[in-house]
Amino acid sequence: MRQVVRSGDYDLDLEELVIEGEGDRMTLSVGPHHPSTHGVLRMVLEIEGERIVKATPEVGFLHTGIEKTAENLTWQQAITVIDRMDYLAPLSNNLGYVLAVEKLLGLEVPPRARILRLLFTELQRMASHLLWLGTTALDIGSQSVLMYAFDLREGILDLFEEASGARMNPSYFRVGGIAQDIPEGFEDMCRRFLDRVPERIREIRNILDENPIWLDRLKGVGVISAEDAIAWGVTGPNLRACGVPYDVRKAFPYAGYDEFEFDVPVGENGDCYDRYVVRMEEIMESYRLCRQALARLPRGPVMVNDRKIALPPKHEVRQSMEALIHHFKLVSYGFDVPAGEVYQALESPRGEIGFYVVSNGKNKPWRVRVRGPAFYNVFAMPVMMQGALLADMVAIIATVDPVFGEVDR
Amino acid sequence: MEMTNNQFFLTSVEKFVRWAQKSSIWPLTFGLACCAIEMMNLVSPRYDMAQFGAEVFRSTPRQADLMIVSGRLSNKMVPVIEQVYRQMPEPKWVIAMGACASSGGIFDNYAIVQGVDEVLPVDIYVPGCPPSPDAVLYAVLKLREAIASGQAHGGVMRA
Amino acid sequence: MSGVRRQREPYTGGAEAMAYVRDEIVPALVAAFGDGVVPLETPFEMPQVQVAPGQLAAVARWLKDRGFNMLVDVGGVDYLPRKPRFEVVYHLLALPQLWRLRLRVPVEEDEAEVPTVSDVWPSAAAAEREVWDLFGIRFAGHPNLTRILMPDDWVGHPLRKDYPLQGPRAQLPAHAAERNRYHAPKLPGDPPGTAGLPGGAKGGK
Numbered sequence: 173m174r175q176v177v178r179s180g181d182y183d184l185d186l187e188e189l190v191i192e193g194e195g196d197r198m199t200l201s202v203g204p205h206h207p208s209t210h211g212v213l214r215m216v217l218e219i220e221g222e223r224i225v226k227a228t229p230e231v232g233f234l235h236t237g238i239e240k241t242a243e244n245l246t247w248q249q250a251i252t253v254i255d256r257m258d259y260l261a262p263l264s265n266n267l268g269y270v271l272a273v274e275k276l277l278g279l280e281v282p283p284r285a286r287i288l289r290l291l292f293t294e295l296q297r298m299a300s301h302l303l304w305l306g307t308t309a310l311d312i313g314s315q316s317v318l319m320y321a322f323d324l325r326e327g328i329l330d331l332f333e334e335a336s337g338a339r340m341n342p343s344y345f346r347v348g349g350i351a352q353d354i355p356e357g358f359e360d361m362c363r364r365f366l367d368r369v370p371e372r373i374r375e376i377r378n379i380l381d382e383n384p385i386w387l388d389r390l391k392g393v394g395v396i397s398a399e400d401a402i403a404w405g406v407t408g409p410n411l412r413a414c415g416v417p418y419d420v421r422k423a424f425p426y427a428g429y430d431e432f433e434f435d436v437p438v439g440e441n442g443d444c445y446d447r448y449v450v451r452m453e454e455i456m457e458s459y460r461l462c463r464q465a466l467a468r469l470p471r472g473p474v475m476v477n478d479r480k481i482a483l484p485p486k487h488e489v490r491q492s493m494e495a496l497i498h499h500f501k502l503v504s505y506g507f508d509v510p511a512g513e514v515y516q517a518l519e520s521p522r523g524e525i526g527f528y529v530v531s532n533g534k535n536k537p538w539r540v541r542v543r544g545p546a547f548y549n550v551f552a553m554p555v556m557m558q559g560a561l562l563a564d565m566v567a568i569i570a571t572v573d574p575v576f577g578e579v580d581r
Numbered sequence: 582m583e584m585t586n587n588q589f590f591l592t593s594v595e596k597f598v599r600w601a602q603k604s605s606i607w608p609l610t611f612g613l614a615c616c617a618i619e620m621m622n623l624v625s626p627r628y629d630m631a632q633f634g635a636e637v638f639r640s641t642p643r644q645a646d647l648m649i650v651s652g653r654l655s656n657k658m659v660p661v662i663e664q665v666y667r668q669m670p671e672p673k674w675v676i677a678m679g680a681c682a683s684s685g686g687i688f689d690n691y692a693i694v695q696g697v698d699e700v701l702p703v704d705i706y707v708p709g710c711p712p713s714p715d716a717v718l719y720a721v722l723k724l725r726e727a728i729a730s731g732q733a734h735g736g737v738m739r740a
Numbered sequence: 741m742s743g744v745r746r747q748r749e750p751y752t753g754g755a756e757a758m759a760y761v762r763d764e765i766v767p768a769l770v771a772a773f774g775d776g777v778v779p780l781e782t783p784f785e786m787p788q789v790q791v792a793p794g795q796l797a798a799v800a801r802w803l804k805d806r807g808f809n810m811l812v813d814v815g816g817v818d819y820l821p822r823k824p825r826f827e828v829v830y831h832l833l834a835l836p837q838l839w840r841l842r843l844r845v846p847v848e849e850d851e852a853e854v855p856t857v858s859d860v861w862p863s864a865a866a867a868e869r870e871v872w873d874l875f876g877i878r879f880a881g882h883p884n885l886t887r888i889l890m891p892d893d894w895v896g897h898p899l900r901k902d903y904p905l906q907g908p909r910a911q912l913p914a915h916a917a918e919r920n921r922y923h924a925p926k927l928p929g930d931p932p933g934t935a936g937l938p939g940g941a942k943g944g945k
């Protein structure tokens with residue numbers, strides 16, 4: 173006997189929930205519109221009673237054609253679409269892309285720009301982890317943590333707004349530096365914000381760390397071994413939770429991370445709880461990095477002094493014909509980048525994000541291939557879900573922290 | 582509504598119904614992309630949509646009145662959004678949040694539908710990439726006005 | 741409870757590791773496979789080699805046995821009008837040695853097929869589906885080579901250089917309103933006049 177039941181949220185055809193007569197195995201489709209999938213993931217689960225036998229993720233519901241669109245924009249313009257890929261950490265995307273292009277161009281950015289970039293990327297990491305924390309806690313059932321985390325995250329968004337004019341998707345970095353210098357008083361504002369961080373993180377950890385519900389839902393759930401994680405291409409906090417201390421910032425230093433002091437927090441069990449602790453500790457490491465960056469922020473320009481790449485300052489454009497021509501050329505045509513291929517890896521809040529940029533010597537990228545860490549993390553989820561309870565699926569999806577803009581690009 | 586001698590309440594049924602509808606708009610959690618993150622901010626302490634009776638984000642379309650389409654709509658997602666919209670009970674309203682939902686935004690390409698109004702009737706468009714939560718709050722206020730004045734009926738699906 | 745973190749030194753020294761790959765592993769690889777593997781210049785640190793499609797499976801096994809345990813990425817590039825037109829690019833990483841290596845596999849347009857490496861690195865399965873979806877390069881022996889990002893009934897492979905940016909909309913009459921309309925995948929019984937288009941024009945606007 174075969175019975176077809178319509179599920180509440182979504183069914184393409186009528187066969188969303190198929191209960192087969194013999195045995196009690198059934199197929200359950202979760203998503204793409206489901207509150208626990210953090211976006212538009214569809215999970216097709218085969219369950220026996222409450223146990224998950226097999227999970228198959230289906231992605232692509234947010235495919236945006238970002239890679240193709242980037243091929244049709246100039247090098248500098250492509251930053252805007254690359255921003256919108258991993259929308260929880262747009263500045264990490266920005267940084268990876270501009271570093272790749274700068275490698276092709278052989279550019280060295282001024283020290284002030286380098287350190288500002290580091291500062292903003294680390295703020296971004298904090299913001300991303302805070303948002304992750306809030307939504308995960310909400311999924312597990314703690315709404316107050318959501319409020320605490322969002323409140324703190326607002327502080328970071330304010331800083332972004334102050335510097336770049338946009339709360340999210342700031343497109344603040346440029347090939348050759350950053351778009352504009354930080355406004356006056358920004359450093360104090362940033363310090364005032366940072367003063368709030370340790371206290372608030374301690375508060376949140378007080379709520380969660382020893383909370384029996386939190387522990388029950390996360391400890392020993394969604395375990396993945398280090399070997400499996402590596403084989404499935406898992407990176408970032410998810411990999412470090414398994415005890416593998418791989419962090420691109422330490423392994424392949426970029427943007428001057430080797431001059432700064434920070435630790436790489438590592439878990440040991442590879443379960444949901446360790447993923448939580450690793451992220452919480454990373455917030456504090458980012459906090460340390462931000463403090464150091466503020467302390468040694470040098471004075472100076474924030475853009476390379478190369479009129480073929482950087483826009484001339486406005487007052488020059490008004491007076492000098494040459495500057496006007498440069499301005500016109502940069503805005504309309506952009507600049508050529510020497511032919512070649514380059515792969516730039518960096519540590520985004522979700523793991524190793526890689527930009528494989530191919531240039532054919534023209535003013536537009538020939539190909540921007542993005543290795544999205546979330547893409548590989550999502551496809552490792554079935555390993556974590558094997559044999560888990562149905563309710564654990566929520567915890568597993570939440571702690572893996574997928575961002576579908578980046579999975580689907 | 583008008584009070585008579587502090588004892589009666591004279592109103593037409595329609596006005597009363599509209600008043601009830603506008604005062605408790607329950608939005609659907611339909612997050613698609615970047616804009617969804619800003620939509621989540623609506624319930625955060627700073628913006629607090631609860632003051633307008635619209636903070637109860639429902640996960641199932643059967644209990645929601647308002648769909649805030651927050652983000653870019655891809656071709657693959659179209660059957661899903663149509664289905665979810667059909668599952669919402671009437672009256673139902675749609676806010677297109679952000680440039681992508683309103684017009685395709687910066688993604689004029691093969692994957693993205695150039696505005697959700699191609700597939701759903703939209704009541705209010707919110708510009709911005711992403712619009713700040715204030716802008717969405719303003720849109721919700723506008724929607725309340727439109728409901729109260731009878732301009733927004735809570736449409737039926739076209740075609 | 742939360743204090744029990746095993747302290748481990750993070751992996752460091754990526755630059756030396758890549759130099760080691762360039763000086764030691766690549767020559768050994770070339771020696772083992774002869775014509776099938778051609779070392780390429782390495783302008784930006786990461787060593788790269790060109791691998792003939794026929795040799796890829798064997799090369800992948802060889803590298804996996806030497807320690808390259810993570811397949812970081814599989815991506816395609818379309819070099820139209822060059823011949824061979826496509827290239828499939830594999831980025832490998834070895835943990836904890838931090839070796840990195842890039843394999844570039846040229847692919848002809850007519851026989852766009854390379855062997856799958858998903859039996860060597862499971863993470864390849866999803867990434868190869870994406871390359872098939874966006875470039876139309878087949879992976880022989882892949883367990884489930886279906887579209888992953890685009891809808892199943894989509895026609896064409898969007899990241900090919902001769903695929904228009906606007907997709908099916910670009911083939912419509914150059915009438916702005918018409919071009920911007922959403923086109924549902926073509927269904928049997930759609931009105932004539934939309935032949936050749938992946939999407940039939942959706943009425944009822």
Ligand code: SF4
Pocket residue numbers: 256341614615616651652653678679680681682686709710711712
């Ligand atoms: S309008 Fe902007 S922020 Fe909103 S979904 Fe589109 S790209 Fe993202």
